[in-house]
Amino acid sequence: MKIYLSSDMEGTAGVVDWEQCRPTGPDYPYYRDLLQREVNAAIEGALDAGATQFVVNDSHGRMANLRPDELAGGARYLSGRHKPLYMMQGLDASFDAVFFVSYHGSMSACAATLSHTYNPLAVAEVRLNGELAGESAINALVALGHRVPVALITGDRTTAEELSPFCPGARAAVVKESVNRFAADSLHPQQACELIRDQAREAVRALRERDESVxxxxxIALPATLTVRFRNPDLAEMATWITGVRRGGAGETDRDDPTMVTLTDEDPIRLYRTFVTVVLLTRGIAE
Incomplete structure (x- = not known):
């Protein structure tokens, strides 16, 4: 059994500040180690249940946060920036399941530690087929395109709840309760890893037992529609330079909203690529 793991960092138990997630921050080495332990816990739980192959796509920041020689299970390590499929690079139909580890809530979510949706300087909100969507739901488009189930998500409760409408069968390891965007009540790191290990084990066991819920x-109904609200109209205008991106929202009330754009496609992977292109293009003017 082959597992694809996409790792972020803001969802790690104990992480509540941007400086803890950035290589320039004085405490980054410590929190980087906590992330490594949570990633390994997910792999170890899957190993216990019979998974045999792993690919870890480092998907946070500069995408080089993990120590390859310390990855459990002999996992392959996909790292580095400017990946064509970004947080989902390397996934294909040969995998049996997707794990999202240390994920966080969307920019417009209530009580979500370090919430953002790809680029906090540009994107204010994303909806997928009318439903509020965080990075996990947007990334699930690629899983759908390759016909691979999302079996596990770890992070705070808001993050788990945001994924649920799109991947109701995914196991959730809630390692912290967000108080607000910069505060959380976290499990002890050891307990967080135990919970992740248990949920990963149960997810893979259910897959092996052909549990249809997992x-x-x-x-995600196709054709799928992503509606993106930017922080200002200039960003929305720039996004429309990309073929297939229409100015305005998808509903009657926001159709003429100058801060919004709409993307629709019957191919979920192509839709995801277009969204990532929008994010990368608008990043230039936002920063």
Whole structure:
């Protein structure tokens, strides 16, 4: 059994500040180690249940946060920036399941530690088929395209709840309760890893037992529509330079909103690529 693991960092138990997630921060080495332990806990739990192959796509920041020689399970390590499929680079139909580890809530979510949706300087909100979507739901488009179920997500409770409408069968390891965007009540790191290990084990065990609730593909109707609200109209205007991106929202009330754009496609992977292109293009003017 082959597991694809996409790791972020803001969802790690104990992480509540941007400086803890940035290589320039004085405490980054410590929190980087906590992330490594949570990633390994997910791998170890999957190993216990019979998984045999792992690919870890480092998806946070400069995407080089983990120590390859310390990854459990002989996992392959996909790292580095400017990946064509970004947080989902390396996934294909040969995998049996997707794990999202140390994920965080969307920019417009209530009580989500270090909330953002790809680029906090540009993106204010994203909706997928009308439902509020964080990075996990947007990334699930690629899983759907390759027909691979999302079996596990770890992070705070808000993050788990945001994914649920799109991947109701995914196991959730809630390692912290967000108080607000910069505060959280976290499990002890050891307990967080134990919880992640247990949920990963149960997810893979359910897959091996052909539990249909876990084996379900992401519940995203096609053609799918992403509606993106930017922080100002200039960013929305720039996004429309990309073919297939229309100015305004998807509903009657926001159709003429100058801060919004709409993307629709029957191919979920192509839709994701277009979204990532929008994010990368608008990043230049936002920063």
């Amino acid at each position: 084996r379900r593909l992401p519940a």
